[in-house]
Amino acid sequence: MKKALSILLIAMVAITAIFAQAATEAQEGGSGELILYTTVSQAHYDIAIAKFNELYPNIKVYYTYGGAGDCKARIQAEAANPQADVQFGGLQYADLAAYGDYFETYVSVNDSKMQDGYKNTSGKLTFHDIQIPCMIVNDALEAQLGVKVTGWNSLLDPALYGKVVMANPTSSSSAWNNLQCLLTDFGGWDSEAAWDYIAKLMQNGLVVVSSSSIPGKSTFAGEYAVGLSYEPAIVKLIDAGTTGGHMVFWEEGVTSVGFASAIIKGAKNLANAKLFMDFLQSDAGQQSYLDAAARPATTTKLEGGSPTMVDLDTVNYKVADTEALANNKAAICDKWNEYWAKYGKN
Structure with missing residues (x-):
């Protein structure tokens, strides 16, 4: 009996050692x-x-x-x-x-x-x-042009002709986020009101660029009055000491x-x-x-973050129909390209 017990204890110790080693290797990774x-x-x-x-x-x-x-x-x-x-x-x-x-x-x-x-x-x-998407507005140009940028409708001001810039939503993930927000605010991806607005925005000299980093940096630099961008990019620029602009979240609504x-x-x-x-x-x-x-995206409460990040309770938050937008992305991109060929200026 004692011999059997000793063998059992030895086996248990060996198994424990094996599991401990496996746990250590898992922690250290590959x-x-x-x-x-x-x-x-x-x-x-x-x-x-x-x-x-x-x-x-x-x-x-x-x-x-x-x-x-x-x-x-x-x-x-x-x-x-x-x-x-x-x-x-x-x-x-x-x-x-x-x-x-x-x-x-x-x-x-x-x-x-x-x-x-x-x-x-x-x-x-x-x-x-x-x-969440946002706009970056150049302080000096906003004052010089005599405009007040508050949302989508304010971007149609003739004073902003050729002064609004965004990346291409058919290739840029952040620009797609801008377009998703716009479509949601105007009634959905197939809303006539949404596409009427897009035509008017393009006719007002909307500038479309190749990279999502350009709207924020070029607007701060004074090349444009308004850049369609996304919160992390602008927060990082402001926190790094970039001055001369401020974030605006569309009064019509902001999606995530x-x-x-x-x-x-x-x-x-x-x-x-x-x-x-x-x-x-x-x-x-x-x-x-x-x-x-x-x-x-976690539910875990973490400490830190930038004080420049907006309090979501202060914006008009809307829930986008992401499934409908996803299922119809190809059609949306095709229509965007069709409108750009017809109404685009650059």
């Missing part, structure tokens, strides 16, 4: 490489990867930066021989119809921590932050959209890619978003 295509700013990238490497120091991370449209096009072109493991940032629910087949199915171990509406219900998109990352189908470093997805929704990963002036 090794090797992780290759990212990313849309996030350099400052945010640096914060996030530093935190990731604190947890997984043996994973060497490489990245290529691009706009959301550029990253998705590259992933599509490389589908037969993927050159990256993850698209880090820039993905929305609306991307599933056109690009869902290019991503692996994986649900993060931390997905249950996300707010309702920002969970991975598709199996493809790991949501991590919530963005969840942004996500995904593992590229056929990723060569799949295990590390999964660790990265888990990290993005972990408390440490979510803290990196808050530290970068973005709004985390």
Whole structure:
């Protein structure tokens, strides 16, 4: 009996040691490489990867930066021989119809921590932050032109002809967010009122540029009076000491959209890619978003953030029909291009 008990105790100790070692290895993570295509700013990238490497120091991370449209096009072109493991940032629910087949199915171990509406219900998109669109208004030009920018209707003032800039919503994820807000405020994606407004905005000299970073920076620089942008980008510029402009949220209403990352189908470093997805929704990963002036999607209460970020109770918040917008994104983009060819000025 004593001999049997001794054998049992030895076995239990051995099993405990094995589980302890496994837990340690899981905490330390894997090794090797992780290759990212990313849309996030350099400052945010640096914060996030530093935190990731604190947890997984043996994973060497490489990245290529691009706009959301550029990253998705590259992933599509490389589908037969993927050159990256993850698209880090820039993905929305609306991307599933056109690009869902290019991503692996994986649900993060931390997905249950996300707010309702920002969970991975598709199996493809790991949501991590919530963005709201905004306008940046140049103080001097607003005064010089004698205008008061408060919402969509104020952008039709003839004094603002050629002075309003935005990125291309058919390729830029943040500009799509601007367009989603506009369509929601005017009754939906198929609303006649919405498209009548878009025609008038284009006829008033709307400038469309290639990158989502241009509207904020160029408006602060005085090239334009108004830039259609998104809160994190403008908050980061203001917090870095940029002066001469202020954020405005449309009086007609402001929507929000969840942004996500995904593992590229056929990723060569799949295990590390999964660790990265888990990290993005972990408390440490979510803290990196808050530290970068973005709004985390988690239900966990985190400390920090920028005082420049707006109190959502002070804006006219509206809920967009994201499913209808996503299901009809191709038609919306086609119509935008049709209108731009007819009414666009640049």
